[in-house]
Amino acid sequence: MSTxxxxxxxxxxxxxxxxxxxxxxxxxxxxxxDFRCSWCDTLYAVLPxxxxxxxxxxxxxxxxxxxxxxxxxxxxxxxSGGNPAIQxxxxxxALGKERRHRFxxxxxxxxxxxxxxxxxxxxxxxxxxxxxxxxxxxxxxxxLAAAGGGPRTVLKVVIFDDADYDYARMAAARYPxxxxxLSVGNHTPGEPNQAxxxxxxxxxxxxxxxxxxxxVARDRWFEATVLPQLHVLxxxxxxxx
Amino acid sequence: MSTxxxxxxxxxxxxxxxxxxxxxxxxxxxxxxDFRCSWCDTLYAVLPxxxxxxxxxxxxxxxxxxxxxxxxxxxxxxxSGGNPAIQxxxxxxALGKERRHRFxxxxxxxxxxxxxxxxxxxxxxxxxxxxxxxxxxxxxxxxLAAAGGGPRTVLKVVIFDDADYDYARMAAARYPxxxxxLSVGNHTPGEPNQAxxxxxxxxxxxxxxxxxxxxVARDRWFEATVLPQLHVLxxxxxxxx
Numbered sequence: 362m363s364t365x366x367x368x369x370x371x372x373x374x375x376x377x378x379x380x381x382x383x384x385x386x387x388x389x390x391x392x393x394x395d396f397r398c399s400w401c402d403t404l405y406a407v408l409p410x411x412x413x414x415x416x417x418x419x420x421x422x423x424x425x426x427x428x429x430x431x432x433x434x435x436x437x438x439x440x441s442g443g444n445p446a447i448q449x450x451x452x453x454x455a456l457g458k459e460r461r462h463r464f465x466x467x468x469x470x471x472x473x474x475x476x477x478x479x480x481x482x483x484x485x486x487x488x489x490x491x492x493x494x495x496x497x498x499x500x501x502x503x504x505l506a507a508a509g510g511g512p513r514t515v516l517k518v519v520i521f522d523d524a525d526y527d528y529a530r531m532a533a534a535r536y537p538x539x540x541x542x543l544s545v546g547n548h549t550p551g552e553p554n555q556a557x558x559x560x561x562x563x564x565x566x567x568x569x570x571x572x573x574x575x576x577v578a579r580d581r582w583f584e585a586t587v588l589p590q591l592h593v594l595x596x597x598x599x600x601x602x
Numbered sequence: 603m604s605t606x607x608x609x610x611x612x613x614x615x616x617x618x619x620x621x622x623x624x625x626x627x628x629x630x631x632x633x634x635x636d637f638r639c640s641w642c643d644t645l646y647a648v649l650p651x652x653x654x655x656x657x658x659x660x661x662x663x664x665x666x667x668x669x670x671x672x673x674x675x676x677x678x679x680x681x682s683g684g685n686p687a688i689q690x691x692x693x694x695x696a697l698g699k700e701r702r703h704r705f706x707x708x709x710x711x712x713x714x715x716x717x718x719x720x721x722x723x724x725x726x727x728x729x730x731x732x733x734x735x736x737x738x739x740x741x742x743x744x745x746l747a748a749a750g751g752g753p754r755t756v757l758k759v760v761i762f763d764d765a766d767y768d769y770a771r772m773a774a775a776r777y778p779x780x781x782x783x784l785s786v787g788n789h790t791p792g793e794p795n796q797a798x799x800x801x802x803x804x805x806x807x808x809x810x811x812x813x814x815x816x817x818v819a820r821d822r823w824f825e826a827t828v829l830p831q832l833h834v835l836x837x838x839x840x841x842x843x
Contacts, residue, residue: 372819373819373822373824374819375827375828382623383623383783383827383828383829385819385823385824431824434822434824437824542624563804567835567836570832570836574616574836577614577616577626578613578614578615581614581672581675583626583672583676583677583678585626586616586624586625586626588623589832591829591830594808594835595808595812596812
């Protein structure tokens with residue numbers, strides 16, 4: 362059976378951002394990514410030099426660990442990365458659903474797979490200009506096609522500046538049927554091995570949240586949802602929360 | 603036509619808490635309340651001595667003001683209070699829906715009315731022990747019956763301490779089909795006429811949020827959603843945001 366490269370499994374905690382904000386979940390973070398976003402806050406799950414920290418695990422290994430954390434109770438499992446879409450996750454999702462877990466996956470929309478249709482939630486997070494990445498919309502469309510009518514699919518865009526905001530409006534206009542979540546970017550992500558609660562500019566993050574709310578209100582973009590990253594406000598750059 | 607006692611109408615801003623967190627909305631706050639919660643953060647919409655600040659408005663007056671604020675664009679209208687359920691709102695909701703607005707109402711569940719069924723969202727917020735109030739569950743059941751299959755109905759409980767948490771668990775067990783949102787209480791609500799951004803204990807609110815997340819995780823209460831009040835974190839006790 363093919364194994365999944367796991368960077369970390371932690372929880373239960375609550376989802377800190379986006380459509381499932383505040384929902385209890387266990388995070389399964391995979392290692393490896395096809396992107397290099399300038400402001401990435403999980404480089405330890407992206408850069409090859411951290412590869413030695415990634416554990417190959419079978420789907421049964423992963424679920425055993427999740428169920429240790431939940432006492433065997435079914436929960437929402439959030440699969441994140443890195444880009445989890447580059448991992449072989451079909452069996453994990455099938456087996457997890459048999460055990461009554463639900464699955465949300467967060468991915469940038471650059472790589473698709475047939476198992477997308479089996480997810481409960483698919484959070485597609487195309488990367489705005491501030492990331493330094495560019496968006497392959499054909500690849501993105503292939504993700505939507507792979508999801509089909511399976512999961513509840515939402516668009517989440519991280520916003521740092523006006524150019525990101527304009528990008529989000531363009532993306533939302535391209536996919537008028539997808540709910541759009543705007544997430545305030547963390548401009549103080551910290552170093553991969555120097556994470557902690559103190560490094561974060563909480564006042565600055567809240568000021569950016571107010572700025573984004575004002576912008577959406579002024580533009581009368583009432584279809585968008587605007588949220589900060591709660592976990593960053595509450596726990597800073599600490600890992601495992 | 604009967605008029606509605608209005609304390610304030612403001613927005614567009616985003617909903618700061620609960621199931622609609624982050625959604626752009628205009629708040630319509632009515633004046634007058636059958637409760638006197640110890641930690642009430644909107645006494646200016648509750649106490650009779652503020653009655654001179656409440657304006658009697660017709661449904662058309664209210665919608666005209668809302669549409670001034672939105673530039674005529676339909677929006678989610680959040681009706682709050684005080685207890686809005688003691689106001690004659692049937693015509694406002696009917697007229698507003700004709701104009702493609704949606705309506706969410708927040709009420710403690712002590713008073714019901716036939717128009718509940720016409721709402722899009724009904725947020726029932728029974729008051730926990732720390733409020734000093736007691737819950738009339740027969741009155742609460744009558745609210746649910748009045749809502750019927752109309753709105754999406756959710757339970758929201760403000761949590762200050764362990765007794766409130768236990769109350770929330772009891773309430774959730776009583777209504778297993780209702781989604782449950784736990785909202786971190788603001789222990790620094792400020793004086794009615796001394797509101798401002800500075801009076802709020804932001805660090806304390808985030809510590810309480812972490813405490814509540816830990817508690818839910820330890821109890822494996824994975825059906826609950828845990829959220830802070832974003833508007834309090836971002837704007838403190840300022841009014842009109």
